[in-house]
Amino acid sequence: MRINKIKHFFRFPSKEYTMRISKKYLLILTISVFISMFFMKNLQPSLPLGIYMKIFSRNYKKGDIVIINLDRKYHKYFNRKGVIKYVMKKITADYNDTVSVNNNHIYVNNQDYGRIENLSIPVPDLKIKKGCFFVLSTQPGSFDSRYFGQVCEKDIKYKAIPFITF
Numbered sequence: 001m002r003i004n005k006i007k008h009f010f011r012f013p014s015k016e017y018t019m020r021i022s023k024k025y026l027l028i029l030t031i032s033v034f035i036s037m038f039f040m041k042n043l044q045p046s047l048p049l050g051i052y053m054k055i056f057s058r059n060y061k062k063g064d065i066v067i068i069n070l071d072r073k074y075h076k077y078f079n080r081k082g083v084i085k086y087v088m089k090k091i092t093a094d095y096n097d098t099v100s101v102n103n104n105h106i107y108v109n110n111q112d113y114g115r116i117e118n119l120s121i122p123v124p125d126l127k128i129k130k131g132c133f134f135v136l137s138t139q140p141g142s143f144d145s146r147y148f149g150q151v152c153e154k155d156i157k158y159k160a161i162p163f164i165t166f
């Protein structure tokens with residue numbers, strides 16, 4: 001009797017049960033892939049926290065939220081765990097704007113965007129080329145163009161619009 005209980009405990013699941021569970025996991029996997037293709041979460045305080053929809057566009061302007069691919073040399077400043085693939089920031093300046101630094105603060109058209117912390121990174125070129133942008137935040141500690149410089153259209157992967165913000 002005891003041997004039958006042990007056999008019953010270690011039996012293989014039925015084929016129907018296996019198929020039903022496999023279909024559920026396949027559906028979950030398919031939905032996850034779909035969501036990751038068209039949506040991105042933002043957990044950084046430089047923009048409202050939430051889920052953003054990725055838009056495939058090549059028409060960028062000031063005020064747009066963009067998803068950019070930064071050079072790997074900057075990952076040690078914001079991506080210590082290696083889990084962030086892209087960075088989401090708002091375009092604040094283009095080639096028509098004046099970017100300046102005064103008393104370790106960065107300004108766009110005389111509007112203060114905050115302090116430049118000493119990260120042992122040289123201050124980038126403040127002259128923005130045509131087809132490039134500065135992405136800045138007023139959030140203290142934001143890792144943005146004040147450290148890595150201008151972002152050109154070739155480095156922008158997607159435009160993003162808020163889907164759900166918290």
